Amino acid sequence: MGRVAGGLAAAVLLTVCGTAGAPAVLPRATPPAPPPASASVSAPPVQPLEEAYERVIAEVLPSIVQINTKAGLGSGIVYDAEGHVITNAHVVGEATQMNVTFATGGSPRKARLVKTFAAGDLAVIKVDNAQGLQPARWGDSAKLRVGQLVLAMGNPLGLSGSVTEGIVSALGRTVSEPESPGSTGATIAGAIQTSAAINPGNSGGALVNLSGQVIGIPTLAASDPTMGGPASGIGFAIPSNIALDIAAQIIEHGKVINSHRAALGIKGNTIIGANGQPTGIGVGVVQKNSAAARAGLREGDVIIAIGGKRVSAMAELTESLTTYRPGDTVPVKVIRPNGKTDTITVTLGELSGE
Numbered sequence: 001m002g003r004v005a006g007g008l009a010a011a012v013l014l015t016v017c018g019t020a021g022a023p024a025v026l027p028r029a030t031p032p033a034p035p036p037a038s039a040s041v042s043a044p045p046v047q048p049l050e051e052a053y054e055r056v057i058a059e060v061l062p063s064i065v066q067i068n069t070k071a072g073l074g075s076g077i078v079y080d081a082e083g084h085v086i087t088n089a090h091v092v093g094e095a096t097q098m099n100v101t102f103a104t105g106g107s108p109r110k111a112r113l114v115k116t117f118a119a120g121d122l123a124v125i126k127v128d129n130a131q132g133l134q135p136a137r138w139g140d141s142a143k144l145r146v147g148q149l150v151l152a153m154g155n156p157l158g159l160s161g162s163v164t165e166g167i168v169s170a171l172g173r174t175v176s177e178p179e180s181p182g183s184t185g186a187t188i189a190g191a192i193q194t195s196a197a198i199n200p201g202n203s204g205g206a207l208v209n210l211s212g213q214v215i216g217i218p219t220l221a222a223s224d225p226t227m228g229g230p231a232s233g234i235g236f237a238i239p240s241n242i243a244l245d246i247a248a249q250i251i252e253h254g255k256v257i258n259s260h261r262a263a264l265g266i267k268g269n270t271i272i273g274a275n276g277q278p279t280g281i282g283v284g285v286v287q288k289n290s291a292a293a294r295a296g297l298r299e300g301d302v303i304i305a306i307g308g309k310r311v312s313a314m315a316e317l318t319e320s321l322t323t324y325r326p327g328d329t330v331p332v333k334v335i336r337p338n339g340k341t342d343t344i345t346v347t348l349g350e351l352s353g354e
Contacts, residue, residue: 049149052210056151057163059212061103063136064205066155067125068108069095075154075205076100076125077214079247083130086247087204088219088238089116089123089186090177100127103153103161115250119259119351121177121186121219122243124250136206139213141239144168144192152196152218152235154205166196166233174322175236176315177220187315189261189322191236192216198235207237215240249353256353262324263351264297264332265290270313271302278312280304280335291349297334304341305333326350 063078067087074091078084085100092098092113099108109129116123127133148168156162170193177186194207198221207216216237224231249256267285270278280302286292297303303317304310307330311317324330326348333343 053151053165056208056210056212057153060136060151060153060206060208060214061161061163062134063214064103064153064155064161065127066101066103066158066160066201067091067111067204068099068101069093071095073155073158073201074203075201075218077204077206077217078133078135079124079251080135081130081133083111083127083133084114084247084251085111085125085127086217086243087123087125088217089118089121091204092116092123092125098125100125101160103155115255117246117250117256117259117353119186119261119353120238120242120246121188122217122238122246124247136214137212138240138244139209139211139215141192141215141241144171144209144215144239146171149210150194150196150215151208151210152194152198152202152205152237153208154202154218156197156199156201158201162202164197166194169193169195169234173236174319175220176319187318187322188219188236188238190239190242191219192239194218194235194237195233196235197233198237199230202235213240217243259351259353260325261351262321262326262328262348263291264317264321264346265292265349266297268303268314268317270315280312281314281317283334291346295332295344295346297332297344297346298336300337301334303332303334306330321348321351324348 065076067074067076071093076085076087079086096113098111100111101108109127111125111127114124114126146168150168152164173191173193174189175191198218202218205218206214207218209215216239218237220236222231222234246256265287266283268281268283271280271282273279283299283301286297306320311320329347331343332346335341
């Protein structure tokens, strides 16, 4: 979630490239002949792709909002005429009250939190005054194709109603957010990778196809460890089908009652070895009546593999779990507190929507 600290400024330095020395004497040039009387100067014709961009932007921008909390700002998409807005959980943070402004202008409106689903980095808020809200049109993210043109709309760096363009670069990515005060540490399964620029403040906005349908929610950008900043042209969005399913449950039930995601039912942390590298996941809490409890996982165990695949860090374990469904049976390899290695069979439960 981006914060705007002060204004944005740009300076352009213009220079004239020439050669120093005495002025040269040039021969008199013959003036060009005037154009024929029938000739006329006109603007270049608008290209079909440009027309499509203009049409989509005009259609979708009225459905994009800027969400301001005491901690920062982000974006959101109008879900229905009753005032529900879908956004990222990390945009809302711990706020229960916020202000909403529209890309088309107007005074800020008060809004309140309905519910967050932190594990999937989604949230629903509700605008108190829903008059004039324009719900977005949503598309089927299951029909997306790699190479498809898309636009990302939101409020990067607080620049309201900004639009960037790109393509669908890849589908079905599993990405985890780093856990921090400004991030839930969520793992997103089936994420859309896009080359459309995503910057702080874009989170919770719209990834849109050229039919004017929202097919994803821009959520995070990849970082380049060698540069110490965002990696250019690599961003990720939550698929629209997932966002719509979670939002509908929150609006109808006040919470997520079916996450469709598998869970072990533990709380743990990454164990760092003597070489400074992660070596496994230390089990700190085994939740009561969970899949882990029923299978015999205990506090103090260190998980080192699941389903035959090595896992060294908590993020790796969470990402591995996204490849399973609730009810699946998988082997989990652990090192017991006494140093003995053991493999236990776990029938996975369902990730809680709380």
